[in-house]
Amino acid sequence: MTSKAPNSYSMxxxxxxxxxxxxxEKILSKLEGNSFSKDDIFAVHLxxxxxxxxxxxxxNKMNPAKxxxxxxxxxxxxxxxxxxxxxxxxxPESVADPRSGENLYKPEGRGLLLMNSYMDVVxxxxxxxxxxxxxxxxxxxxxxxxxxxxx
Amino acid sequence: MAAIxxxxxxxxxxxxxxxxxxxxxxxxxxxxxxxxxxxMYVIESASGGINLILDFGNVRFLSSAVLGLxxxxxxxxxxxxxxxxxxxxxxxxxxxFKITRLTKTFDIYKDVESAAKDLSKSN
Numbered sequence: 173m174t175s176k177a178p179n180s181y182s183m184x185x186x187x188x189x190x191x192x193x194x195x196x197e198k199i200l201s202k203l204e205g206n207s208f209s210k211d212d213i214f215a216v217h218l219x220x221x222x223x224x225x226x227x228x229x230x231x232n233k234m235n236p237a238k239x240x241x242x243x244x245x246x247x248x249x250x251x252x253x254x255x256x257x258x259x260x261x262x263x264p265e266s267v268a269d270p271r272s273g274e275n276l277y278k279p280e281g282r283g284l285l286l287m288n289s290y291m292d293v294v295x296x297x298x299x300x301x302x303x304x305x306x307x308x309x310x311x312x313x314x315x316x317x318x319x320x321x322x323x
Numbered sequence: 324m325a326a327i328x329x330x331x332x333x334x335x336x337x338x339x340x341x342x343x344x345x346x347x348x349x350x351x352x353x354x355x356x357x358x359x360x361x362x363m364y365v366i367e368s369a370s371g372g373i374n375l376i377l378d379f380g381n382v383r384f385l386s387s388a389v390l391g392l393x394x395x396x397x398x399x400x401x402x403x404x405x406x407x408x409x410x411x412x413x414x415x416x417x418x419x420f421k422i423t424r425l426t427k428t429f430d431i432y433k434d435v436e437s438a439a440k441d442l443s444k445s446n
Contacts, residue, residue, distance in 0.1 A: 189352040214384070214415055221350060221386045271424040277398075279391030282423050286387055289422045 215290035222283035231257030261300030343378040372404035380411035408438035
């Protein structure tokens with residue numbers, strides 16, 4: 173029988189926009205393997221893209237010598253991701269709300285809003301160069317006995 | 324030679340120019356830049372203000388960088404006294420527009436026909 177226990181993985185990639193493609197392939201295939209819904213996969217994909225773009229643009233300033241470390245674990249009902257860049261960090265509280273006033277007409281500044289909207293938890297470390305995100309499956313896996321209890 | 328991606332299709336219907344995104348995913352920075360250049364070229368090539376319809380029918384995934392592209396495109400169109408309509412946006416992508424409140428900024432229509440009809444009324 174295939175093990176369904178949570179598995180933790182780690183990878184380090186270069187500060188190139190295209191580097192996220194391989195990261196997404198690995199993580200999203202594990203979500204598919206654990207029967208996460210298409211909505212879950214869309215949400216995690218979007219959060220990964222936005223977090224990675226923030227890490228390489230604002231964190232590593234597109235410096236190819238700097239790396240981004242991604243740690244993740246995919247369980248039956250939850251995915252957890254940590255993404256850490258080599259930048260000086262930032263204060264997420266200082267990011268303006270892109271939905272208000274003239275910010276609505278600015279071409280940038282929506283990544284953090286989307287991460288917060290599509291993941292259940294988004295937390296930055298004190299320095300602000302590492303983000304932890306998690307999302308629970310929309311339709312959680314229930315064991316046979318749990319299913320019977322729910323009915 | 325490798326195909327140039329992302330591609331767009333350009334059609335003309337009445338007083339409207341319809342630009343269709345042909346790729347399912349619009350993500351990479353270089354692709355977004357190329358896409359922006361292509362659309363800007365269409366806008367600049369029009370004589371006078373363009374009536375542009377952007378057809379998202381093929382698009383299944385995009386990031387916030389594409390929203391930035393749309394803002395830049397809309398600014399350029401309005402500078403040229405043109406009009407912009409978006410259409411055929413699938414529900415998951417529309418959700419991104421709703422979350423970012425860009426549904427207030429852009430005129431979004433169900434399909435090309437309804438967007439074109441609106442543009443024909445306003446001229």
